[in-house]
Amino acid sequence: MKRIPSGRCEIALHELRAGPGPTLLALHALGGSARDFAALAAAWPGRVLAPDLAGHGASGWARGGSYTPELLAADADAALSEAGDAVVVGRGLGAYVALLLAGARAARVRAALLLPGRGLAGGGPEPLREPLAARNADVLRMLDAAGASERAAFDPMLAACETDPRPPDYARAYADAARRLLLAEDGGARPPWWEAARGAASAETAPAEPGAALRLLVGAPTPG
Amino acid sequence: MNVPVGSYPGAVAPARQRFVRSLGLRLNVVEWGDPEGEPVLLMHGFYDHARSFDTFAPLLARRQRVLALDSRGHGDSDWPDAYTWQADVLDVVNVLRDLGRPAHLVGHSRGGGLATDAALLFPEGVLSLVNLDGFGPPPAGWEAEGMRRYEGTVPELLATFFDWRRTNVQRRSFRPSPSLDELAARRRQQNPRLSTEWLRYFAGHGARAVEGGWVWKVDPYAARGFGPWRPEWIAPAWRGLRMPMLAVWGDQPDAWGLPDPWRSERLANVPVLETAVVSGAGHFMHIEKPAETAALVLESLARA
Numbered sequence: 001m002k003r004i005p006s007g008r009c010e011i012a013l014h015e016l017r018a019g020p021g022p023t024l025l026a027l028h029a030l031g032g033s034a035r036d037f038a039a040l041a042a043a044w045p046g047r048v049l050a051p052d053l054a055g056h057g058a059s060g061w062a063r064g065g066s067y068t069p070e071l072l073a074a075d076a077d078a079a080l081s082e083a084g085d086a087v088v089v090g091r092g093l094g095a096y097v098a099l100l101l102a103g104a105r106a107a108r109v110r111a112a113l114l115l116p117g118r119g120l121a122g123g124g125p126e127p128l129r130e131p132l133a134a135r136n137a138d139v140l141r142m143l144d145a146a147g148a149s150e151r152a153a154f155d156p157m158l159a160a161c162e163t164d165p166r167p168p169d170y171a172r173a174y175a176d177a178a179r180r181l182l183l184a185e186d187g188g189a190r191p192p193w194w195e196a197a198r199g200a201a202s203a204e205t206a207p208a209e210p211g212a213a214l215r216l217l218v219g220a221p222t223p224g
Numbered sequence: 225m226n227v228p229v230g231s232y233p234g235a236v237a238p239a240r241q242r243f244v245r246s247l248g249l250r251l252n253v254v255e256w257g258d259p260e261g262e263p264v265l266l267m268h269g270f271y272d273h274a275r276s277f278d279t280f281a282p283l284l285a286r287r288q289r290v291l292a293l294d295s296r297g298h299g300d301s302d303w304p305d306a307y308t309w310q311a312d313v314l315d316v317v318n319v320l321r322d323l324g325r326p327a328h329l330v331g332h333s334r335g336g337g338l339a340t341d342a343a344l345l346f347p348e349g350v351l352s353l354v355n356l357d358g359f360g361p362p363p364a365g366w367e368a369e370g371m372r373r374y375e376g377t378v379p380e381l382l383a384t385f386f387d388w389r390r391t392n393v394q395r396r397s398f399r400p401s402p403s404l405d406e407l408a409a410r411r412r413q414q415n416p417r418l419s420t421e422w423l424r425y426f427a428g429h430g431a432r433a434v435e436g437g438w439v440w441k442v443d444p445y446a447a448r449g450f451g452p453w454r455p456e457w458i459a460p461a462w463r464g465l466r467m468p469m470l471a472v473w474g475d476q477p478d479a480w481g482l483p484d485p486w487r488s489e490r491l492a493n494v495p496v497l498e499t500a501v502v503s504g505a506g507h508f509m510h511i512e513k514p515a516e517t518a519a520l521v522l523e524s525l526a527r528a
Contacts, residue, residue, distance in 0.1 A: 007393045008305040054305075064296060064304020065247035066311045070382060070450045077386045103379035104386065127457055132464040136345050143314050146247055157247065160310055170378060170452040177379040 001058065004051075006078040007071070012058035013051045013079050021046025022110070023083040024214075027076055027101075029092030030119025030161055031154050033057030040089070043211050045218055049086070051079040053094070055155030065146055065157035068164060069093065069122070073100040080108060087217050089210070092117025093161050096171075099197060102181060103174025111180035111217050114194070115210055121191040123163035138163065168196030175200035182206035184213050232425035234514065236282040238275075238292070246318035247311060252300035253319060254292050257285030262351075263323055264525065266292040267316065269333030269358070271442055273299030275429035280510040283518035284330075288525065291327070293319055295335070297443035299430065307449050309341070316342035320349035328525050332356040332510060333480065340462065340469070347466040352528035354521050357473045357507050359482040359490050360458040366480070385450040395444050400437035407431055407438050417478060417506045459490035468496040470524040472517065478506030498524060 003010045014034040016026070024044045026037040034050035034057060041048040052059040053072045062071070076097050080086060085108040090098030095114035102112035128135045138159070145156035171193035175181055183190075183198055186208030190198075197203055206213035238254035245251075254274050264284055266277050274292035281290045294301040296315055304311065316338055320327060328351045331339030336358015343350040376384065401407040408423035415423070431438045462469075471491055473481055482490075491497055500520045502509040510517045 007389050061248075062305045064249050064302075064306070064311055065314070066304055066306040066308040068308055068449070068451055070385070071306050071308075073382065074386050074389055078390070100379075100382060104382040106379070127461065129461050129464065132344065139310075139314075139345060140317070143247075143317065147318075157311075160308070165452055165457070167452050167454075173378040174382075177377065 002082075004078050004082060006054065006075045009054050009060040009062055009075075011051050011054055011060065011075050011078065013049060013082060015047065016041035016050050017044060017046075017048035019045075019047050023047045023049060023086040025076070025079055025083050025086040025088045026050040027088065027090035027094030027097050028053065028056065029094050029117035030158060031056070032091070032094070032118070036091070037089075040210055040214065043214060047083075049079060049083050051075055053097070055158045057154075061155040062157070065155070067155070067158050067160050069096050069100060069161055069166075072161070073097045073104070076101050077105060080105060084108070085110060087111050087113070089113040089115065089214065091115040093119025095120055096122065096166065096193070099171060099174050099178070099181070102178035103176075106177050106179050109179065111182060112178060113182040113184065113206060113210075113213055113217065114197075115184045115213070116186070116188065116190070119161055120194070122161070122166040122193065125165065125167050125192050127165050128163055135163070166191065166193040168192045172196040172200060175203055178202045180204070182213060182216060184208050184210070230425060230428060232279065232422060234282070235278040235425060237278065238281070244319050244322045246296075246315045247304075249296055249302040249304055249315075251296065251302070251315055251319065252294040256281045256290045258289055261287070261289035263289045263291060263325065263327035265316070265319065265323070265327045265329050266290065267329065267331035267335030267339045268292065268295065268298070269335050271298070271440070271446070272332070272335075273430045273441070275299065276426055276511065278425070278429075279514045280518060283514055284521060287522055288328070291319075291323070295338070297446040299441055303443040303445070307446055309453070312338055313341045313345060317346045317349065320346060326351045328352050328354065328528065330354040330356065330521060331358050333358045333507065337458070340465070343467060344461060344464050350467055352467050352525060353465070353469045354524060355469055355471050356510060356517070357481045359471070359487055361455055362482060362486055363455050365455075382450055385448065388448065393445055397434065397439035398444050400434055400439045402437040404428055404431065404438050407440070415480075415508065417476070418508060418511060422511060459493045462490070462493040463495065465495055468498060468524075468528060469494045470498045470500060470521070472500045472502060472509060472520060474502045474505035474507060474509040474512070476504065476506040478508075480507040500524075
């Protein structure tokens with residue numbers, strides 16, 4: 001494990017598998033950590049790097065409790081710099097972060113595989129307004145959890161990434177910029193941003209089983 | 225605070241100062257007036273600080289306990305690792321909880337937007353709301369001097385943010401000015417309606433001495449974040465306000481104020497709205513016309 005700077009924080013970057021061949025950068029779900037990818041890493045033919053995103057695992061917690069998918073994508077970008085270029089796999093919140101990274105760093109993200117998991121949906125196309133009392137109770141519960149003295153497994157303020165707005169046209173802009181996007185489908189419901197990304201020229205449907213989906217990326221010719 | 229900064233007509237230093245913990249940060253809160261009085265919490269605007277209320281707060285303090293918060297990254301409050309709007313709003317909730325009794329919220333500019341969102345989130349802590357020209361940016365963003373525009377597609381802009389964050393986030397301050405006078409003069413280019421004399425007083429509390437001169441205390445990073453936020457999301461939320469809002473603006477054109485038709489369109493969402501116009505003032509009505517603005521606010525608080 002290596003500690004790398006990301007903004008004013010330090011994040012833990014784990015090498016789950018060493019070796020030559022294409023690098024896989026794995027981004028965990030909300031509340032998860034790099035360790036969640038142990039099995040997947042064993043199935044990848046090259047090097048596997050996985051950060052603990054800020055507020056998770058062995059990484060620092062953002063001082064002041066500020067978390068957004070874009071800030072977590074900056075952590076993933078710091079990890080990508082260590083990799084050079086990579087195939088990116090993301091689960092849940094990590095899948096949305098992978099989409100942002102695949103669009104923003106299209107020159108270095110060969111392909112991104114998006115898997116369902118915790119934090120996938122966000123709060124919908126616009127900020128949540130109704131019912132106000134329920135939304136307020138959720139936010140104040142997060143604030144109380146953040147003020148509790150015992151240290152939780154991950155920063156309670158990350159719950160902000162379960163209610164952040166994710167407009168479909170915003171997500172689509174990243175999907176349009178990405179080189180290759182694999183969306184793992186199992187027939188289950190997907191959030192509006194996912195449906196919008198599905199319409200991009202770069203998007204393909206992948207099997208729901210992560211190992212089978214990853215095999216699509218191994219040895220396949222890389223476009224671009 | 226640790227250097228002689230001179231005086232300004234009508235300016236009164238706070239009587240009390242303390243820190244409130246919020247999300248791991250130490251936030252600076254200053255106070256004027258009777259500590260047992262009904263509280264009013266003042267929220268300053270972007271790149272301002274609590275001491276920008278030194279002429280306005282004492283006028284309110286004749287009838288109220290007046291508190292002013294330095295927003296995170298501003299004044300004498302701690303700097304966070306990153307900035308999100310929601311975390312700033314939660315700071316206001318933490319200050320209100322620390323106070324232990326409901327307060328009136330008075331916010332200027334960005335502070336008006338924060339106060340409004342805090343009132344939506346934590347209505348049981350807010351007696352009434354005064355918004356001093358804090359109605360958000362125009363749909364196309366601010367065109368005022370000093371607000372840099374970035375060009376590119378959304379993914380390109382996120383990449384620009386990544387690059388900027390990597391190289392700039394460790395910066396501890398802006399470029400030093402050789403003197404407070406020059407710092408004030410530079411600020412005047414952004415706020416030409418404010419007098420040099422005021423801005424020197426303002427800089428005396430908003431800047432600190434370093435090798436080579438003076439720098440603003442404000443975090444240079446406070447300006448930057450990135451996300452899908454849109455100005456059209458601001459006003460519909462105001463339909464949920466459970467207390468009256470007094471909306472105040474000046475009648476003089478000012479690049480930092482929100483003009484009509486957007487102001488009227490947005491305010492149409494406020495369920496119980498009072499409006500007041502300060503004549504002869506721009507965006508900084510509480511600094512340009514403190515007595516007139518304080519009178520309007522006190523009248524409104526008495527009705528609430």
